Amino acid sequence: MTGSGLVETLTRRIERVHGKLPRRVFVLTSPPIWALWNETFLASFTEPPIVLFLAPGEEHKTLKSVERLLRQMAVAGGDRGSLLIAFGGGIVGDVGGFLAAIFMRGIPYIQVPTTFLAQVDSSVGGKTGVNLPAGKNLVGSFHHPLAVFADINVLGTLPDRELRAGLMESVKAGIIRDRALLRYMEEHADQVLAREPKALEKVIAASIRMKAGVVNLDERESGLRMILNFGHTVGHALEQATGYKKLLHGEAVAWGMVAALFLARQRGTISPAQFARLENLVHRYGPRPALKLRKAKVAAATGGDKKNVGGVRRFVLPLGIGDAGVVEDVTPAELEAAVEYMLARATQEERT
Ligand SMILES: NC(=O)c1ccc[n+]([C@@H]2O[C@H](COP(=O)([O-])OP(=O)(O)OC[C@H]3O[C@@H](n4cnc5c(N)ncnc54)[C@H](O)[C@@H]3O)[C@@H](O)[C@H]2O)c1
Numbered sequence: 001m002t003g004s005g006l007v008e009t010l011t012r013r014i015e016r017v018h019g020k021l022p023r024r025v026f027v028l029t030s031p032p033i034w035a036l037w038n039e040t041f042l043a044s045f046t047e048p049p050i051v052l053f054l055a056p057g058e059e060h061k062t063l064k065s066v067e068r069l070l071r072q073m074a075v076a077g078g079d080r081g082s083l084l085i086a087f088g089g090g091i092v093g094d095v096g097g098f099l100a101a102i103f104m105r106g107i108p109y110i111q112v113p114t115t116f117l118a119q120v121d122s123s124v125g126g127k128t129g130v131n132l133p134a135g136k137n138l139v140g141s142f143h144h145p146l147a148v149f150a151d152i153n154v155l156g157t158l159p160d161r162e163l164r165a166g167l168m169e170s171v172k173a174g175i176i177r178d179r180a181l182l183r184y185m186e187e188h189a190d191q192v193l194a195r196e197p198k199a200l201e202k203v204i205a206a207s208i209r210m211k212a213g214v215v216n217l218d219e220r221e222s223g224l225r226m227i228l229n230f231g232h233t234v235g236h237a238l239e240q241a242t243g244y245k246k247l248l249h250g251e252a253v254a255w256g257m258v259a260a261l262f263l264a265r266q267r268g269t270i271s272p273a274q275f276a277r278l279e280n281l282v283h284r285y286g287p288r289p290a291l292k293l294r295k296a297k298v299a300a301a302t303g304g305d306k307k308n309v310g311g312v313r314r315f316v317l318p319l320g321i322g323d324a325g326v327v328e329d330v331t332p333a334e335l336e337a338a339v340e341y342m343l344a345r346a347t348q349e350e351r352t
Pocket residue numbers: 030032033036056057058061088089090091092094114115116117118121122123124125126127128136137154155156157158159162249
């Protein structure tokens with residue numbers, strides 16, 4: 001659920017879905033988040049939970065961290081009846097969910113996501129896991145949380161850049177499946193970016209509804225769930241080509257959506273007017289860092305996306321507004337044209 005003031009009333013809310021709190025309650029968080037929000041978080045606890053820390057940054061989303069945390073849970077007396085609460089962004093959520101999936105062969109857990117991205121995307125759908133040196137999210141498990149409490153108050157301390165990046169997943173949700181959300185984000189961009197509670201709540205609730213709906217229909221990503229990858233084929237390529245350092249995930253997805261929209265316009269699955277409307281919306285929630293990349297490098301990185309089964313380059317293309325489909329026959333020439341358009345826009349963005 002989403003709303004304000006969920007964190008300070010957490011135990012009561014957890015008891016509604018779990019029953020009485022068990023003897024050992026673990027909280028996985030990161031030091032900066034805990035420094036900002038520990039008082040609010042602890043407000044509803046009578047017995048303090050056991051707090052486990054994961055340092056911020058993708059480089060800590062590893063099996064090494066997982067082993068350390070599992071050991072700490074065992075030493076602290078964790079058992080099969082224990083409960084884990086993941087209190088942080090997507091990294092804490094993915095690692096926390098994975099701990100809960102494998103500790104004692106699985107314990108229940110609760111997500112309390114603190115970034116916009118985690119609230120609308122990573123806490124929904126049950127995917128948990130960590131990275132390997134060979135790539136992101138290569139190890140993991142499907143393990144659904146008992147509940148997700150997305151408190152918009154905690155977004156108050158989120159840096160603006162993180163907010164704008166996370167909002168790209170909501171723009172994506174609107175484009176592929178929810179016209180009403182799309183229109184709302186067009187008409188209320190000022191309120192959303194100013195973090196007006198009503199506007200945030202509306203966008204978050206609609207985004208969660210979209211993702212949860214798609215995941216329910218296709219839990220293991222065999223068909224429909226693939227549309228959630230709109231903007232991600234080129235987006236992942238950009239993250240890879242920039243060494244996962246320069247762009248936030250949502251920023252890479254924004255440019256990936258621009259490339260995919262161009263492709264869709266060329267193929268006629270959206271009209272030129274729809275293209276202009278959708279691209280405007282992506283830019284409305286910018287700006288984002290400029291890209292200085294060569295077309296060939298991006299195109300090459302696009303070929304290696306892990307979501308491409310058997311080496312097929314798979315693209316999600318919008319079909320009009322609020323619908324999308326998957327194509328696998330994008331030619332190298334089409335891809336290059338789309339990347340070229342996107343890179344030209346990305347250079348313009350730098351000058352404005
Ligand atoms: N499981 C899934 O389905 C799924 C989907 C999308 C993304 N992900 C994963 O999510 C991760 C990215 O998540 P993210 O974008 O939330 O990044 P993140 O977890 O790295 O958080 C971003 C930054 O914001 C800080 N932060 C978090 N909440 C804050 C707050 N309330 N106030 C101030 N600072 C705060 C964090 O300390 C961090 O520095 C990636 O590892 C990605 O693979 C998973």
